Amino acid sequence: MNAHTQRFTMRGAAGALxxxxxxxxxxxxxxxxxxxxxxxxxGTMDNKVTQTLVRAFVALGYVAVRMNFRGVGKSEGVHDAGRGETDDMALLLTHMQQQYPSLPVALAGFSFGTFVQANLQQRLSEQGKPAERLVLVGTAAGKWDVPHVPANTILIHGELDDTIPLADVFDWARPQDLPVVVIPGADHFFHRKLQHIKNFVVEIWHR
Structure with missing residues (x-):
């Protein structure tokens, strides 16, 4: 991503990540x-939307960490439909909290990554230690059984998303009374609209 990005390998539930x-x-x-x-x-951790979320959190003063899911890049294992990926993300969180034990935690995801992070938040909440906030971009509602999320979750979606239709996100968000930020003219990958993701996350984070 840039000269300041540090690459490392850790042990996941199904091999190196x-x-x-x-x-x-x-x-x-x-x-x-x-x-x-x-x-x-x-999908990889170098996806442009994923990188945009990283830049937003770095701008907010956060340590931002990501991984290639199983079977992507140099990560071992095979795709596990979100179950193993959630396990691996929990292991990454534990690994990072050993280095930064006192920092509040934020979870962010794009598309399939929203399903993983919503599941991780549900798991953390059951353990009595939920993340402070979620940012879900292109939430995979309708494609995956995305759990309910806290009221302060930031939801961003493209108006013209034909991978995950906006109507499906509204149907998922409505019973939770969750606002959805819609980027006019944006497709699923926010082509030429990426700056809106970063700007909005940075602007609304401390509200």
Missing amino acids: ECALDLPHGEPRGLALVAHPHPLYG
Whole structure:
């Protein structure tokens, strides 16, 4: 992503996982885990939306970390439909909290990554230690059984998304009374609209 990105490998539940770490300027104020889109459709941790989320959190002063899911890049194992990926993300969180034990945690994801992070948040909540906030971009509602999420979750979706129709996201968000930020003219991958994701996350984070 840039010269300051540090690559490392950690042990996941099904083998080695390729990870990347980006540090903010100065003392970090939080830890953000960012999850990439579907591995079977070309999703990697270097996806542009994923990288945009990383940049947003670094701008907010967060340590931002991501991984290639099983079977992507140098990560071992095979795709596990979100179950193993959630396990691996939980292991990454534990690994990072050993290095940054006192920082608040944020979870962010794009597309399939939203399913993983919503499941991780549900797991953390059951353990009594939920993340402070979620950012879900292109939420995989309708395609996956995405759990309910906290009221302060930031939801961003493209108006013209033909992978995950906006109507499906509304149907998922409506019973939870969750606002959805819609980017006019944006497709699923936010082509030429990426700056809106970063700008909105940075702007609304402290509200």
